[in-house]
Amino acid sequence: xxxxxxxxxxxxxxxxxxxxxxxxxxxxxxxxxxxxxxxxxxxxxxxxxxxxxxxxxxxxxxxxxxxxxxxxxxxxxxxxxxxxxxxxxxxxxxxxxx
Numbered sequence: 001x002x003x004x005x006x007x008x009x010x011x012x013x014x015x016x017x018x019x020x021x022x023x024x025x026x027x028x029x030x031x032x033x034x035x036x037x038x039x040x041x042x043x044x045x046x047x048x049x050x051x052x053x054x055x056x057x058x059x060x061x062x063x064x065x066x067x068x069x070x071x072x073x074x075x076x077x078x079x080x081x082x083x084x085x086x087x088x089x090x091x092x093x094x095x096x097x098x
C-alpha cells in the first residue's frame with residue numbers, strides 16, 4: 001500500500017459523522033439525549049460511530065419519517081426544535097445591523 005492509497009474509514013468520529021450527514025455536534029448530542037443517535041463505541045476517549053451503525057441510523061430515521069411523517073399541528077421533536085433555534089440565532093447574528 002502506498003501513501004496515495006486511500007482506505008475507507010470503518011468508523012467515523014462524531015465530528016466526521018455530523019459533517020457527512022449535514023448537521024452539527026449540537027444536533028448529534030440532542031439526538032443522543034432523545035435516544036435517536038446512532039450506536040457509538042469508544043477508542044480511548046474518542047467516541048466513534050461504525051459505518052454499520054451509521055447505515056442502521058439512516059434506515060431508522062427514514063423509517064421514522066415514513067411512519068410519522070410531519071402531520072400539521074404536531075410540534076417537531078425537541079432535537080429538531082433546538083437545532084432550528086440555534087440555526088435561526090446564527091443567521092440573525094450574521095445579518096448586518098441597520
